[in-house]
Amino acid sequence: MSSIKDVSRYANVSPSTVSRVLNGTAPVNAATKERVLKAVAHLNYKPNAFARGLVTNRSGGIGVIINEISSSFHSTLVQGIENVIEAAGMHLIVSSGHAKATRELKALNFISQRRPDAIIVRLETLSDDEILDWLEHENVQNIPVVLIGRFIPELADSCIHLDNELGGYLATQHLLATGHQKIAHISGPLLLKDSRDRLQGYRRGLEEVGLAYDESYVIEGQFTETSGQQAMQALLERNLNLDAIFVANDQMAVGAFHILRQAGIRIPEDISIIGFDDLLISRYLYPALSTIRQPLIAMGEAAAQVALRELHQKDIKVEQSFTPELIQRQSVATRH
Amino acid sequence: MSSIKDVSRYANVSPSTVSRVLNGTAPVNAATKERVLKAVAHLNYKPNAFARGLVTNRSGGIGVIINEISSSFHSTLVQGIENVIEAAGMHLIVSSGHAKATRELKALNFISQRRPDAIIVRLETLSDDEILDWLEHENVQNIPVVLIGRFIPELADSCIHLDNELGGYLATQHLLATGHQKIAHISGPLLLKDSRDRLQGYRRGLEEVGLAYDESYVIEGQFTETSGQQAMQALLERNLNLDAIFVANDQMAVGAFHILRQAGIRIPEDISIIGFDDLLISRYLYPALSTIRQPLIAMGEAAAQVALRELHQKDIKVEQSFTPELIQRQSVATRH
DNA sequence: CTTAACTATAAAAGCGATTGCGAAAAGAAA
DNA sequence: TTTCTTTTCGCAATCGCTTTTATAGTTAAG
Numbered sequence A, B: 001m002s003s004i005k006d007v008s009r010y011a012n013v014s015p016s017t018v019s020r021v022l023n024g025t026a027p028v029n030a031a032t033k034e035r036v037l038k039a040v041a042h043l044n045y046k047p048n049a050f051a052r053g054l055v056t057n058r059s060g061g062i063g064v065i066i067n068e069i070s071s072s073f074h075s076t077l078v079q080g081i082e083n084v085i086e087a088a089g090m091h092l093i094v095s096s097g098h099a100k101a102t103r104e105l106k107a108l109n110f111i112s113q114r115r116p117d118a119i120i121v122r123l124e125t126l127s128d129d130e131i132l133d134w135l136e137h138e139n140v141q142n143i144p145v146v147l148i149g150r151f152i153p154e155l156a157d158s159c160i161h162l163d164n165e166l167g168g169y170l171a172t173q174h175l176l177a178t179g180h181q182k183i184a185h186i187s188g189p190l191l192l193k194d195s196r197d198r199l200q201g202y203r204r205g206l207e208e209v210g211l212a213y214d215e216s217y218v219i220e221g222q223f224t225e226t227s228g229q230q231a232m233q234a235l236l237e238r239n240l241n242l243d244a245i246f247v248a249n250d251q252m253a254v255g256a257f258h259i260l261r262q263a264g265i266r267i268p269e270d271i272s273i274i275g276f277d278d279l280l281i282s283r284y285l286y287p288a289l290s291t292i293r294q295p296l297i298a299m300g301e302a303a304a305q306v307a308l309r310e311l312h313q314k315d316i317k318v319e320q321s322f323t324p325e326l327i328q329r330q331s332v333a334t335r336h
Numbered sequence C: 001c002t003t004a005a006c007t008a009t010a011a012a013a014g015c016g017a018t019t020g021c022g023a024a025a026a027g028a029a030a
Numbered sequence D: 001t002t003t004c005t006t007t008t009c010g011c012a013a014t015c016g017c018t019t020t021t022a023t024a025g026t027t028a029a030g
Helices: A004-011 A015-023 A030-043 A049-056 A072-087 A103-114 A128-137 A153-158 A164-177 A193-208 A227-238 A251-264 A281-286 A296-312 B005-009 B015-023 B030-043 B047-054 B072-087 B103-111 B128-137 B152-158 B166-179 B193-208 B225-238 B250-262 B282-285 B295-311
Strands: A061-066 A089-095 A117-123 A145-148 A157-164 A181-188 A218-220 A244-247 A273-279 A290-293 A325-327 B061-066 B089-094 B118-121 B145-148 B160-161 B182-185 B218-220 B243-246 B272-278 B290-293 B324-326
Touching: A004 A015, A004 A117, A015 A030, A015 A273, A049 B047, A061 A072, A061 A103, A061 A273, A072 A089, A072 A281, A072 A296, A072 B072, A072 B089, A089 A103, A089 B072, A103 A117, A103 A128, A117 A251, A117 A296, A128 A153, A145 A153, A145 A296, A153 A157, A153 A296, A157 A296, A157 B272, A164 A181, A164 A193, A164 A244, A164 A273, A164 A290, A164 A325, A181 A193, A181 A227, A193 A218, A218 A227, A227 A244, A227 A251, A244 A251, A251 A273, A251 A281, A251 B282, A281 B250, A325 B118, B005 B015, B005 B030, B061 B103, B072 B089, B072 B282, B072 B295, B089 B166, B103 B118, B103 B128, B118 B295, B128 B152, B145 B152, B152 B160, B152 B295, B160 B295, B166 B182, B166 B193, B166 B290, B166 B324, B182 B193, B182 B225, B193 B218, B218 B225, B225 B243, B225 B250, B243 B250, B250 B272, B250 B282
Parallel strands: A061 A089, A061 A117, A117 A145, A145 A157, A181 A218, A181 A244, A244 A273, A273 A290, B061 B089, B061 B118, B118 B145, B145 B160, B182 B218, B182 B243, B243 B272, B272 B290
Antiparallel strands: A089 B089, A290 A325, B290 B324
């Protein structure tokens, strides 16, 4: 493993000159530059990232914390982040939060000790206050932190968020507009703001047309396929004679599909279903799932752009607030 | 940001002692140890990863290169890797290969410059020789490399692989055993050994029962949902009067389902389908997809274990060769 | 022809840890 | 007490780079 000294010796210059050639931090005579480059190539020299980081205090890494990398939702987000981080010549350090507050905190500390230049997180269980607290007391190095899927007023500039309430409203309104009356809701974990907002949108949709909000039509899920199955099962056992369900994410909708089919209930003839997220798989379900689209790739990209912006102190405009969009497919019928 | 010197001053010891307390590399008097720990806590000291890496030559990071983080297949693999890497107190640096040889090479160089302690890759387009070449000439730091989904004799000890030929055979045999005769195959990209092996298994299955292998029953896909759609479409246009299809991965099977449904062809009444991989979604498709299971999580974990083994020179036994398993669900009918 | 102003490069300091070596302190043996 | 071990810890070198400062050598200005 050759070092900058080996290169400098071989090219008959000082280490500083090699550094300047490689980083372009100062003008270097064309002839010497060429000699240096030749030496670099000949010795197959790769700068030592540790040594460089030690003096520049930059690693070129961006820390990412999400719930579970294997979930389609989260990995799509990461894909968006990667798109722009890779283009910027930086790399990604990922860690999972596993939907537990202690794990998220641990991941935060863990990642921050690896000296990333910035951190992008989708924290699902930590409260706003806990996050602010961490930033104040534990973020000793003052690493810029970008939050996805959350809006904290104090950190408004570093939040990427979606109007979940509007999304819930849109879903409900669509079901109402297509003639549904008895609309249930499988919500996400209610300790998540996302879930509460979608539920609130559902409620607003109902009340707007004079339908009373009824708790027995709402059941809490955990955003996973399995929990979607369980929630659907429990809902059926309530014998509510439903004609539609707004499911708070597509993964749970997949589980709900499964249970309904087993029960011999037809979608959408007997019950209409609308999901949330618009995962890749949703259009391939049978029937194709109507849903509320959340632009995950774009949101990941935006998060990365915000991180880079904070890093370079540039004054770039980034869209940080996203709007959900109704995607109509085949899982919602029109009733008269 | 406090350094080891600040801590040592506060605790009235030398930096070496602080280091020894924190790393447990030498015995330290209980009283002094406590003083140091107190100082660390009081100053909220976090060791500088750069400085540490510079002398130990270890980053605690494991580089991972996969095709596309957002694909369910790859992110499941990463999940497996993360399970054991996180437990080992190390972190993951991920980069995408984007299924292009130049990109994979770039990712390899990129990742290796970040000084990971080991690299785990699933290289899909680089040839065995190109990989060997890279290892010999570019892997200047001699970073251990673990290969997933590939078997290179020269690197046998660092390969995690599945018997794809057997998988293809199992799928085909199952279709034959359930009374199918006209079996098509949507293969993966044939420049991948995985794809060729599965195709070979398909061929062996057919020939074993005296059926001739017919090229017109085989069509090449790209392992994506969209390419599955295209392949299925093209296959239908050949008017082969098929009764079954072995699709080389579940993602393409999802695409095939979609096209068949659009064409009004019933699964499995008119055509049986069997996939490969057993992604989470497969059991939720309608009808649930019969498939050949590939234990992705376990394979990711094995890869990480091999990486750690190489790193610590330990003599741990790790299962590196995996066997595919037939999973029967509802997409294959029994015909008489 | 002298002096000022650049340009191109070298020398050296410093980033913040780890670690081999040696010495002081403490305890055991004589 | 004196001497020998053992334990505990400090000193100083080192890792490989960047960056500030200084110094030749050139060119331009007066």
